[in-house]
Amino acid sequence: xxxxxxxxxxxxxxxxxxxxxxxxxxxxxxxxxxxxxxxxxxxxxxxxxxxxxxxxxxxxxxxxxxxxxxxxxxxxxxxxxxxxxxxxxxxxxxxxxxxxxxxxxxxxxxxxxxxxxxxxxxxxxxxxxxxxxxxxxxxxxxxxxxxxxxxxxxx
Numbered sequence: 001x002x003x004x005x006x007x008x009x010x011x012x013x014x015x016x017x018x019x020x021x022x023x024x025x026x027x028x029x030x031x032x033x034x035x036x037x038x039x040x041x042x043x044x045x046x047x048x049x050x051x052x053x054x055x056x057x058x059x060x061x062x063x064x065x066x067x068x069x070x071x072x073x074x075x076x077x078x079x080x081x082x083x084x085x086x087x088x089x090x091x092x093x094x095x096x097x098x099x100x101x102x103x104x105x106x107x108x109x110x111x112x113x114x115x116x117x118x119x120x121x122x123x124x125x126x127x128x129x130x131x132x133x134x135x136x137x138x139x140x141x142x143x144x145x146x147x148x149x150x151x152x153x154x155x
Contacts, residue, residue, distance in 0.1 A: 007073055010081035014150045020071075026064070027073040027081070037077030040108075044074050045083045045151055049107030055124050056092060056140040058131055066090050066144045081152075089145035095124070096137040105145060 007027045014020060030040035030052065043049035059065055070087045093099075095117075103116030121135070128135040 007075075007081055010073060010084075010152065013152060014071075014084050017152075018150065022071065025071040025073055025084070027075060029075040029077065029079065034077030037075065039077075041074050041076040041082035043107045044085065044148060047148060049105075050147065051102055051105035051107075051143065051145045053098065053102070053106065053120060053144070054142045055127060056142050057133065058127055066142055071149070072146070083148050083152075084150035085146040086149045087144055087146050089143075091143045092140050093143050094138045095120070095141050098141060098143060102143050102145075 011025055011027075015022075029037040030044070030049075031037055040049060054066070056065070066087050068087055068090055072085050072087065074082045074085060076082045093102075098113075098116070098120075100113040103113040104111045106116055109115035109119065124139065125135045128139075
């Protein structure tokens with residue numbers, strides 16, 4: 001379960017350690033479920049996963065979209081902070097045009113474009129279905145590249 005006080009403390013520790021005055025950040029778990037959340041957080045902390053992709057059409061109307069410079073507290077599968085990343089690149093690209101390079105930087109599976117497409121197709125199909133929408137190969141995807149800027153000891 002996500003502990004907002006723990007997340008806020010982690011952010012404040014980062015601000016103090018890095019002399020950051022920016023107060024805006026996001027906090028999120030990658031993937032669904034504890035096992036996947038832990039695996040993806042670990043890949044990010046290790047610097048293997050340096051990119052992610054989301055479906056533009058699934059954002060709520062007032063939901064903030066990724067933008068360059070934004071800090072994100074990556075949560076593990078239990079909702080605890082694993083690290084902080086900073087967004088470096090944001091591009092909107094159709095699903096069927098996502099590059100092999102981006103797939104590689106997502107750091108999952110064998111890091112191939114074929115693996116990326118198969119896994120993201122399943123993920124997006126389920127997400128679109130949950131929103132009563134239909135996935136298609138030309139959906140606009142927000143492709144984000146980030147770097148780890150902070151890792152503190154875990155409890």
